Amino acid sequence: MDIQLKKGLLDVCVLAALNQGDSYGYRIVAEVSGCIPVSESTLYPILKRMEAGGLLTTYSSEHNGRLRRYYSITPAGQKRIDVFLAEWGSLRGVYDYVSERGARRA
């Protein structure tokens, strides 16, 4: 998959995972990897960038005697998902057109 496309999709996949409820790094990697392969090293800058952009917020909570950083989606993050869904809704028609006419002839 194209790197820029994957980057954009990863952002929204992470936001979608957080839209189900606050989560932490390991769980986000596990959830999102079911859709697009993502490593811990790839996820870190994404989370940081989205936090800086106001799409998510973070807080720390104690877990088994240690602090764990939780990520929470913001209204701006939810709006980002809405924009993605609207854009991809319009692209679906293009996909259908290409898949109908672009298949190799036997």
Next chain:
Amino acid sequence: MHKQEFLAALAKEIAPEERQRVLDYYSEMIEDRVEAGEDEAAVIAGFGDMRAIAQGLEAARRVQSFGTKPTLSGGAKAWIAAACLFASPVALPVAVALLAAAASLLLALLCVLVSFVAAAAALGLGGLWAVAAGVISLDESLARGLLELGGGFMLMGGGILALLLSAKVIRGAGRLTVRAWTAILRKLLRKNGGNRYEKVA
């Protein structure tokens, strides 16, 4: 490699301002995966090459900081404020002198333009006077009257021509002045309020 070794080695590769957060992130990842039943050494080995991790993080940090305005620390702001304070005895008179020079240049330009108009008006009025004198002189001497009339008309023509030229020069100078000030003000406003790049969201 064990967690502490990995974190200590990673710390050496990460920029100081980012270090603690990155170490906390990887520490949490290792602990969560070990808690889920994975082997610590295998988890760390799965992260890949240390340098690659550090380079990836640094590249992401640079991309993120590219669109943002550089922020000044409190110390830097204090130094700049002190420098402004100490420079003000020199900077203020220099600024006033520059403004005065600009104003005097504008005034000089205005004077030159006014002198053009005055010269044109003088030519026209002189011509009118000569024509009037020529009409009066016609009774006494035809040749003298015609001479004065001719001279008067020539002067009036010259005056009208000079007036038209002056009008053109004034219009051009006015446009140039307005353009120059607009360009200067635009540059100043762009410098103060402009943010060329939007923050990367």
